Amino acid sequence: MAYTIEQIARALGAEAAGAPDIEIDRVAEPADAGPRDLALATKPEYANALPLGAARAAMLWEGADWRALGLEAAIMAPRPRYAMAGLSRMFDTGEGWGEGVHASAVIDPTAELGDDVHVAPFAVIGARARIGAGTRIGPHASIGADAVIGDGGLIRDGVRIAARVRIGARVIINPGAVLGGDGFSFVTPEVSGVEAARSTLGDQGDAEAQSYARIHSLGSVRIGDDVEVGSNSSIDRGTVRDTVIGDRTKIDSMVMVGHNVVVGNDTLLCGMVGLAGSARIGDNVVLGGQVGVGDNIFVGDRVIAGGGTGILSNVPAGRVILGYPAMKMESHIEMYKGLRRLGRLYADVADLKKAVIKPAKSD
Amino acid sequence: MAYTIEQIARALGAEAAGAPDIEIDRVAEPADAGPRDLALATKPEYANALPLGAARAAMLWEGADWRALGLEAAIMAPRPRYAMAGLSRMFDTGEGWGEGVHASAVIDPTAELGDDVHVAPFAVIGARARIGAGTRIGPHASIGADAVIGDGGLIRDGVRIAARVRIGARVIINPGAVLGGDGFSFVTPEVSGVEAARSTLGDQGDAEAQSYARIHSLGSVRIGDDVEVGSNSSIDRGTVRDTVIGDRTKIDSMVMVGHNVVVGNDTLLCGMVGLAGSARIGDNVVLGGQVGVGDNIFVGDRVIAGGGTGILSNVPAGRVILGYPAMKMESHIEMYKGLRRLGRLYADVADLKKAVIKPAKSD
């Protein structure tokens, strides 16, 4: 679907300049842009590539001289990265799944589907499940018994939503994500070596090796409104209460959320983050790629953790952390500098020993 | 399904107190518990929340004064966490899939199904596969040719069990897990830079850049009895022999087990553990979240590794380890303390240099 420059600018609340009637089919990087593309040149260094393409119009930074860039029209936004949100929504062509309920889907007669629900081929919807209006269920998705999904959701192919999971409105679940796998909860008949090593910080004592008994997951998973979950991520059921993801929280691909975890609102969990059982993560937190949080650990509001951080103890609100084990980012940078110079330090100390303890012939 | 306090206590081998006939529908946390729930208040601090709910009965710690807590009945177990195993089994309501073989399932005529096998919609069972009595196969699961699954198993939705995989009895495989992906095994025509860097510990020499030839995985995967595998985990096929998981070993969500790996009995692999090709893990081992084990590495019986540990060399039996690279947990804690004080150490050495080498004006 095509939009004019004027229509796009109005939709974004941005300023249009030049020919308002140029029609745009899609957005493109400057070098790839054709005459019906809107080139994204939101910084001067990106605009350098405009001559490599054939764009007549571009999204530019505020105050850019679009004529000097050889363009016929431009859209200028005060925060172009934010304008990209609206722009990308306009030009999203979707999954191409079609409409309605496919004849092959297996839908329990007791399930309730809202208006305009799409169900793709081979989807399975269990007993008493409720799917909100306008929600789209992809191919091979399975929705368990008594699960609830709000309005306007997008459940992509092969998503697994287990029994009793409750999901809010406008949620996007990417392919292969699992909501409601069993929690990893086992117990030995007697106190185990792990329990001993944890209390002694390293000594597992003489506990007998034992086999594990399973603690079944009686809780389920509860997901707020406007949440996204990335491809092949996994959110486990709680043991007694539910595992909870707050409103507007975004979860990247291949993130693992353990049983009983509670994640707040407006939080970002980047790719491959792992949250062990009963961890609690606050609001407006950002955990970078491959961050790990230990079981029962508390991470306060507005904490930011750099990629790979291993969080093994509680983190107060507002802290910016890095490292394994995690420390304040400033401390980590200092420590890392110290580590890089460690060879020099050893040499200095050896020199000092020679100077001070000369006669003693230290080894 | 409801049970009386007396029935529950008898099933758990625990002590009942108070009114034995109170009927219980489910278990709940104290603050959420209604009059037909068994509140879980297994420590005094949990019992504090009982007044927030409406429980008439609770599971308590041994010797607790249930009357003083305002209850009409109580169950007391010497190790309440262990009693939770039996209790959670009694109240597990399952996946709600129904019974029998769904008409949509595609089952090869040469496959053999035991008594009371359930096959959910759209499951696929390949040629000569054998499914043990009472095993339940979820929606969209695919079982490859010649695969064998023992009795009483639970294979949840979207699980992939490849050709020739053999699985023991009473196994639980969570949604999206893959058993029998191909091993990651490639070879270059000549000695590669990686082979050189490994033998020199850092110098890849002047090996030519080369393309890779594929080594096909001729082995499969063998899983013992009473094993669990978490959501979206992956266990690769062996190259010639099988990749092996021992009896009663529990694997969490998003764990990766490479080709030719052998894991012993009664071992726990927590979330996001990664075992590279040909690693060998002993019995009664516990690897915490995000632990990595290098290829061909041996980890002895009863080793415990804290979260995020990177195991790049062999670990003798019984050791408790932490860190990247892994070291004894005590050593790691000492080292970490030293790291935190490194700035101070640099300052001390600078002071010493000034004091000792005053006239030399060292830089």
Added chain:
Amino acid sequence: MAYTIEQIARALGAEAAGAPDIEIDRVAEPADAGPRDLALATKPEYANALPLGAARAAMLWEGADWRALGLEAAIMAPRPRYAMAGLSRMFDTGEGWGEGVHASAVIDPTAELGDDVHVAPFAVIGARARIGAGTRIGPHASIGADAVIGDGGLIRDGVRIAARVRIGARVIINPGAVLGGDGFSFVTPEVSGVEAARSTLGDQGDAEAQSYARIHSLGSVRIGDDVEVGSNSSIDRGTVRDTVIGDRTKIDSMVMVGHNVVVGNDTLLCGMVGLAGSARIGDNVVLGGQVGVGDNIFVGDRVIAGGGTGILSNVPAGRVILGYPAMKMESHIEMYKGLRRLGRLYADVADLKKAVIKPAKSD
């Protein structure tokens, strides 16, 4: 299918010795080998196990004395590990899926299938998708609208290939892999705490907590020829342009490739590698297990990174690196030695202080 020793040697371009007519059904490890198996004894230490089995023939190292090992025939190759590539291909028995297009598959009438394409039960192929000749599509795979897959590919069970993904020839995609999940790209209305913390290296300033707006992924994923993708891996769509994987690059199980990432040719990404958004990885790179690469980071050609390396800054071509944060492998090994002796260093400095600043009674 059986081959004679002579046929095998000819196919591998290797030397045969002894009885050329012995028929071989499969390859086996020496201790497991029966009379119709080819034992793999490519090093003297492996050959020690030959007497435990019943092999009449073996693959040996160059110059091995096959008669002294009690064999009737042998195949000798100059680089046996490389010969294993051809040998394993000959004896690969495949997935046992059968041929043709299964009646249950849902194939859009506008999709185009080449000659000899196999489509397994419950596969879904979207509008205008094109599948190359000889490609095999497994059970429950879903191929999105306008997706293109080249000739001779193997798309295993439950693979998700989203709309507009383009894949080259002879590609192998293992079960549960997702190609074309949405990129993790969000933006706040105003500058966020993360943007501030990145520019200050640790101070997020007083940015207000904000909610995120979604940037839709308009790009897709482009995969070269002869690529492999492991089980449950995930490759996200690009924001405007495509995420790109070069020719002959091999991706292990549970690897995550973020949006806009570009990976070169002949590169290996081992298990659980994570590449954050817009990372660029060169040709002939090897990233070990659980390696993480930060967003927008550049990793040059022929870089080798050991397991668990955290790459938070650009890496020049040819470097061998290890550690978190990454450093040259030699430097890391030096640093690690220094770390192990840190307690001794503290003791030395304390002694020096005592010796030098005796009267001052420092704390």
